[in-house]
Amino acid sequence: MSDGIGGPLDPVRGRGADPSCFAQLNRRGFLRQSGWYVALVGCGLLTARGAAALTNSSVFSARSLQEVIAALDGVAASGSDVLLKVPELVEDGAVVPVTLSSDLPDVEALYVIVEGNPSPLAIAVKIPDGTDPMISVRVKMAKSGRVHGVVKTAGTLYSAATDVGVTVGGCA
Amino acid sequence: MAQPIRIRARHKDGKTEVLILMPHPMETGLRKGDAGAVVPAHYITDVVVKAGERVVLEAQLSIAVSKDPLLSCRFRGGVPGDRIQVTWTDNMGNTRTDEALIG
Secondary structure, eight states: OOOSSOSOEETTTEETOOTTTTTOOOHHHHHTTHHHHHHHHHTTOSOHHHHHHTTTOHHHHOOSHHHHHHHTTSOOOBOTTEEEEOOSEEEETTOEEEEEEEOOSSEEEEEEEETTSSSOEEEEEEOOTTBOSEEEEEEOOSSSEEEEEEEEETTEEEEEEEEEEEEEOTTO | OOSOOEEEEEEETTEEEEEEEOOOOOBOSOEEOTTSSEEOOBOEEEEEEEETTEEEEEEEEOTTBOSSOEEEEEEEOOOTTOEEEEEEEETTSOEEEEEEEOO
């Protein structure tokens, strides 16, 4: 089922033994992620206005794409120029392969967002000149839901989404 | 964490594709261990990929990225024999850098 290197490993009961890994919506866990927020601002991926909107760590409590996009200071728009490749059904939610790419010119950044995760924004990638606007990554999904790929070009966001069914979610 | 980053870089048709595997627990901080205590969050937060002196990718990762992150990217240029350097930093301040040559 899995390739041997996915999911948390419990030394006694083996991989995926804890079904509550992603289901625990513990506020303490959210606040602990604030270091990541600082890294985002420091790398210029958040505008000054976007950063002000996140002073309450709203990224970490955001449950929907709309909330995360509002924090990213942009408007998501569907477009055929955003290619999101992800399987529609996965057995193991601990390892979901996602490839996000775009044919749009002057892409600055790519984002992969997993609705239904405690931390919806899975990865943010900065694309320098000369690098193809493409990223492949493996993400965790707590449960079946929508995966969004968002592409930022010249300050505008474009997105595509796919509904992904997860048979065994998160890490169980 | 002590395990090296595995890097494979292949040049083809004017572009170089890089496949990166970074062994790392990527703990979310939301999981309870055997003793019932929450396992602290321990995950890669930043990744930088360079070809020589040129930065070809910068990424911020979250707890939603799978254990032992596997990233793939592609950039224009690169010559077989050039050096690809990958650096990750995690939320506990650990960091690791490894290199490979473009094949």
